[in-house]
Amino acid sequence: MNHQAIFNLYPNVVSVDDGEGAKDSEGNSVAIDESLVDAEALRLKEAYEAKRVQAEADKASAISKLEALGLTDAEIKALSGGL
Numbered sequence: 332m333n334h335q336a337i338f339n340l341y342p343n344v345v346s347v348d349d350g351e352g353a354k355d356s357e358g359n360s361v362a363i364d365e366s367l368v369d370a371e372a373l374r375l376k377e378a379y380e381a382k383r384v385q386a387e388a389d390k391a392s393a394i395s396k397l398e399a400l401g402l403t404d405a406e407i408k409a410l411s412g413g414l
Contacts, residue, residue: 336371337363 334347344353344361353361397407 333372336368340367340371
């Protein structure tokens with residue numbers, strides 16, 4: 332089960348166990364639509380990947396701009412904490 336996807340889709344769920352399923356605050360089982368969970372899990376994965384790709388692009392852009400200002404690789408590394 333993708334726990335985060337379940338929590339996103341079912342706000343009444345307070346715990347998820349791969350063996351016992353999703354439970355509400357009173358310990359009652361909550362019915363889960365696996366197709367919705369799968370779709371939400373895919374959306375979360377795609378959002379994570381997009382964020383990672385953007386961070387890499389931002390890093391490359393920042394380094395390029397620092398190089399354009401005339402900083403050496405050593406200076407850029409010192410400023411960035413070792414990019």
